[in-house]
Structure formats: C-alpha cells, structure tokens
Amino acid sequence: MVSKELHFTKAAERLGISQPTLSHQIKMLEQEVGYPLFNRIGKKIELTKVGEIVQQEAMNIRSSIQNITSQVKALTKVELGELKIAVLPGEITDLVSNLCIQFSQLYPNIKVFIVTTDQVEKAVLENQADFGIGFHLNQYDMLQVTKLYDEEFYFISNQRNGNQKISLSSVLVQPLILFPSIHQCRKILDKTSYEMDRQIEPIVETSSIESILNLVRSGVGSSVVSRTLYEFYDTEGLFFQHIEEPSLTKAVYFMMKKNCFINYAARKFIKLLVSEIEKLQFHTEKSAITSLQNSLL
Known part of the structure; x- marks a missing residue:
C-alpha cells in the first residue's frame, strides 16, 4: 500500500x-x-x-x-465455474457433446466450452483447454498422455449380412455416403485407401451423422462410421460389419498438462467420460484407465 x-x-x-x-x-x-x-x-x-x-x-x-x-x-464441492475441453472435429466431438448433455443435467451451474481444433495438444499446452481428447500425434514433455480406447470404424448398411467381417477392398466398391474430407473418419479412410492405391468417390457427402444414417437406412448407399457414433445414435434398421484387410482403427488419447491442478469440474467430467467408456465396453488399457482415475483422487 x-x-x-x-x-x-x-x-x-x-x-x-x-x-x-x-x-x-x-x-x-x-x-x-x-x-x-x-x-x-x-x-x-x-x-x-x-x-x-x-x-x-x-x-x-x-x-x-x-x-x-x-x-x-x-x-471442494463448489459446483460453479467453467470447463474447457479441446477435441478433434469428428466422432470425438460427438462423444464429448453427448456427455455434455449428461454433465449439464448433473451440474447446471458449470459452463462447458468445447474447443474443436486439429491441434488439441497445442490448445492444452497454451491453457486454452483444461484437457484434450484426440488422436495423439506429437510428443511433448509437458503433456501427460493417457490412452483411453481404440476407436474402430464399422461398415454399415441396411442389409443384414451373415458375415460379421468385410474387407476394405469390398467396402470401397460400394456406393458410399461419407463425411467430408475434413472429418477424422474420412481422413483415416482416405489415407488407408490411398495406401492401397484406391480412390474413394462417395455418392453423397454430408457432415450430419443423422443424414448419413437416414440415407443408409433408406437404401441410398452404405457408409463407414466410428463405433462411437454407431453406439450413440439411433441405428435401428441398420447393420454393421467389422472392416479388415486392413482393419480401420485409431487410438484415442486423453491429454493434460503434467502436474497441473485438476479442478472440480474437470474431475467430474473425466469420471463421467471413463464411466461411459467402460459402459460401452471399448477396448481399453485397464492400467491406463486406472492411472487416470487415481490422478483424480
């Protein structure tokens, strides 16, 4: 003074x-x-x-x-404040968005902001988000990275098939309804087909998962979607097959700064996220999930 x-x-x-x-x-x-x-x-x-x-x-x-x-x-149990989550555009955004509905019902006084970005690691490092969820690409010493689960991509159609599996080459000859090329699912599909010296030419492109499901349900064509989206949305009248030769999978990671304080809102959302992953029985590394849960204590 x-x-x-x-x-x-x-x-x-x-x-x-x-x-x-x-x-x-x-x-x-x-x-x-x-x-x-x-x-x-x-x-x-x-x-x-x-x-x-x-x-x-x-x-x-x-x-x-x-x-x-x-x-x-x-x-302490102060159910106020805000929570910022950095996510990749695509199915991970849908996963987090759906969890936000549950979270907002449980904690209506906490504002949640979803930061959709292709640079999830950067958003977390620059404190634009409390934590991030995405496909881990770059190693940063300041980041604590935990593998959450392996995301699998399904071939879906409106016809039941006795075979639970289908080769990617067989998928690519089907009339396909796909996300635009900026979507993570589409990027993975494009990259894999390019490595097979094949080119994807969808008959319809749309960024709306509801539109894709409705078009497939109507018999306009088939599609490739993540298991996350298939589990979260109404897929009545639709059937899926596992893609092989090669399989389409991508590991999903949780990222936060090392030795950072995890606030109340983040703790509650992470617990909700882990609970949802376990409920959906995704292929997870139990030791990694246990480590993440212990960090919340």
Missing part, C-alpha cells in the same frame, strides 16, 4: 492502522531485507531499486495465495 500511495499517512489510512505502526513495520522489513525500501525526500517517498524487487515479489506471493485459495475452493 505504501508503494502504491507513496505516502505513509495515506497508506496508513487505507490500511486502517496508525502511521507510526506502519512506519515501524516498514522499518522492520527493511532491517530483515538489509537495505532501504524507500528513498525519503522530505515529505515525499519513492521506491528504491531494492524496494521495486520486494514489491514485485510481494505481488507474486499475493498472487500465489489467491491461487491457493481458488484451488482449495475448486477442490
């Missing part, structure tokens, strides 16, 4: 103490530091260079104390 007012009497009044008491406290602090904190020029004062250092560090301490307070509040 003295460094702000540059006047002992005014600072004492702001603090609600006497001016001699304040002067005594400053003198004791100067003795502890070993150098004067203020230049006294008549009735005027100014910070010395040492005083500027002490002032800055005092501000840092004050900020740390405020951070401790906010973290302790977040650690």
Whole structure:
C-alpha cells in the first residue's frame, strides 16, 4: 500500500492502522531485507531499486495465495465455474457433446466450452483447454498422455449380412455416403485407401451423422462410421460389419498438462467420460484407465 500511495499517512489510512505502526513495520522489513525500501525526500517517498524487487515479489506471493485459495475452493464441492475441453472435429466431438448433455443435467451451474481444433495438444499446452481428447500425434514433455480406447470404424448398411467381417477392398466398391474430407473418419479412410492405391468417390457427402444414417437406412448407399457414433445414435434398421484387410482403427488419447491442478469440474467430467467408456465396453488399457482415475483422487 505504501508503494502504491507513496505516502505513509495515506497508506496508513487505507490500511486502517496508525502511521507510526506502519512506519515501524516498514522499518522492520527493511532491517530483515538489509537495505532501504524507500528513498525519503522530505515529505515525499519513492521506491528504491531494492524496494521495486520486494514489491514485485510481494505481488507474486499475493498472487500465489489467491491461487491457493481458488484451488482449495475448486477442490471442494463448489459446483460453479467453467470447463474447457479441446477435441478433434469428428466422432470425438460427438462423444464429448453427448456427455455434455449428461454433465449439464448433473451440474447446471458449470459452463462447458468445447474447443474443436486439429491441434488439441497445442490448445492444452497454451491453457486454452483444461484437457484434450484426440488422436495423439506429437510428443511433448509437458503433456501427460493417457490412452483411453481404440476407436474402430464399422461398415454399415441396411442389409443384414451373415458375415460379421468385410474387407476394405469390398467396402470401397460400394456406393458410399461419407463425411467430408475434413472429418477424422474420412481422413483415416482416405489415407488407408490411398495406401492401397484406391480412390474413394462417395455418392453423397454430408457432415450430419443423422443424414448419413437416414440415407443408409433408406437404401441410398452404405457408409463407414466410428463405433462411437454407431453406439450413440439411433441405428435401428441398420447393420454393421467389422472392416479388415486392413482393419480401420485409431487410438484415442486423453491429454493434460503434467502436474497441473485438476479442478472440480474437470474431475467430474473425466469420471463421467471413463464411466461411459467402460459402459460401452471399448477396448481399453485397464492400467491406463486406472492411472487416470487415481490422478483424480
């Protein structure tokens, strides 16, 4: 307060103490530091260079104390605030969006923001999100990465087939209704078909999963969708087959900064996410899921 007012009497009044008491406290602090904190020029004062250092560090301490307070509040059952989740565009966005419906019903006072981006790692590292979910691409020392599950992609049609499996080459000759090329599922399909020296020419492209399912249900064509989408949406009247030769799978990862504080909202959402993954019986690495759950304790 003295460094702000540059006047002992005014600072004492702001603090609600006497001016001699304040002067005594400053003198004791100067003795502890070993150098004067203020230049006294008549009735005027100014910070010395040492005083500027002490002032800055005092501000840092004050900020740390405020951070401790906010973290302790977040650690307790304070169902307020906001949660930011970075996700890849595509089926992972749908997974998180569907979970947000459940989460909002349980915690209506917590605002959830879904940050859809192709650079999930960067969003987490730059504190644009509390955590991220995506297909891990780059290694960063500051990131803690946990494999959640293996995403499988199904071939779906409106015709029941006795064979539970179908080769990718057989899929590619079908009239296909697919997501646009910017969608993660489509990117994986395009990349794999390119490696097979094949080119995909869908008869319909749409970014709406409901439209894809309805068109397939109507017999317009077939499609390739992730198991996540197949599980989350109404697929009555539709049938799926596992794709092989090669199989289409992609590992899904949870990402957060190492040694970061996990606030109340994030803890509750992560628990909901893990619960949903286990309920859907995705192929998971139990040790990784257990490690993630332990980090929430």
